[in-house]
């Protein structure tokens with residue numbers, strides 16, 4: 001149990017939720033070799049840098065007084081489930097989708113979903129650029145999140161096609177966020193997205209800081225976006 005860490009981060013995690021995180025930790029470490037999940041394996045570090053870090057979206061929800069009932073959230077490039085799964089544990093009422101282009105990681109997440117008996121969460125295997133054109137997913141999410149996937153100008157083209165008009169994108173970034181923002185002027189324009197602000201949060205135990213960049217989609221985007229898989233990276237907006 002890592003009660004004190006969660007308290008220090010002002011995260012109201014119950015003892016049953018703590019047990020889920022303990023279980024998640026054990027699975028991450030025991031399956032790491034097979035699925036190539038994380039470079040961080042020290043127990044306390046995983047709690048801070050993966051679990052607590054992922055749940056920092058709470059600061060955004062609280063600051064903007066956002067109602068989370070009957071809302072849908074997608075995590076682009078979720079990897080071993082970050083930030084999607086800790087968000088699901090803290091906000092069970094949110095319907096969550098985790099998308100990743102690595103099939104192995106999706107297999108791990110399916111196993112974890114059973115293990116933790118998580119409900120209303122789905123994992124999809126494929127490229128963001130492909131699913132972003134699929135009408136089952138396009139412009140159907142209230143919130144999108146993404147951590148450690150791509151530079152902002154590429155990331156906006158991956159992510160914003162999924163977000164409803166009026167919905168938010170919370171990009172989990174670090175210190176270089178201002179430089180990335182400067183380079184994203186055209187991407188923001190094409191993605192009909194406005195940058196609102198960056199919320200800076202210090203992690204417990206001197207474990208660094210997190211910058212949450214908040215964006216909002218203002219209008220539908222042109223059908224030609226996202227461009228075909230690989231293009232946003234090869235020729236960023």
Ligand SMILES: C[S@@+](CC[C@H](N)C(=O)[O-])C[C@H]1O[C@@H](n2cnc3c(N)ncnc32)[C@H](O)[C@@H]1O
Pocket residue numbers: 076077078079080081082083099100101102105126127128129146147148149158
């Ligand atoms: C460095 S990992 C980060 C994983 C997780 N978000 C985290 O913070 O621990 C980046 C992940 O993004 C996925 N990814 C990269 N580009 C993608 C794309 N275009 N569509 C879907 N997934 C992508 C990769 O497969 C990988 O699992």
